[in-house]
Amino acid sequence: MPSLSIQQTAQETGLSIDTLRYYERIGLLAPSRDASSRHRRYSERDLAWIDFVTKLRSTGMPLAEIHQYIHLYQQGEATQAQRQRLLEAQAARVEARIAELREALAVIHKKIDGYRKSGRKTA
Template identity: 40%
Template sequence: MKIGEIAEQTGLTAHTIRYYERIGLLPFAPRDSTGQRVYDASILTWIEFLGRLKTTGMSIQEMLRYAGLRAQGVATEEARCKLLTEHRDQVRLKVAELQACLLVLDNKIAGYAHTQRRTEKCKTRSNARRVRKAA
């Protein structure tokens, strides 16, 4: 796969893909006879995983650490597992914090809905009084 195809399928720009390759997040791709990078389709799975790590707040430095361990092979599985376990624990804490924030927002929104219903009742009563007076 050419870099344009990778960019199209992942949503990353070609510049970002080249940057990730330059810093070591992506393995260097061999080049074809015209000098263009040619990636194996399996790179898509790796890029998707990196995207998940980024979305969950893992720093580039930690992703580089993980990528370096991954490049060393099977002997680093325990270290990779430890790194991901620690990150998962941080993600769980963040999710719990976000859930607490969501509850506060839900309660606030419910309070506004209650206020709107009360205001509408008052308007309805006021309109009813005007209609009775006019009659």
């Protein structure tokens, strides 16, 4: 299986090179290294994991919590229930966030309607 350089991985995942190195520094990632050059090589698995992390991040999950998830993962199968609960909690937060956004959206639309009406009068 072909592995990617950090630049290719950045392109592929949409993260910056700096962010990839940063994620590794804080323990979210652990790509293998080229034996001679010590350059990072990202496998398919690495890519899939990065995509998942990116999805979690897009929901606003803090990096620390994602790290917690990894930590549980590394403990083995005994922590499956915990990991499941962690994801369920995040899913609940995301749904609450969507509801919050909907509410705010309604308020904004109401305000826009106000502008539409007054716009018609003067325009």
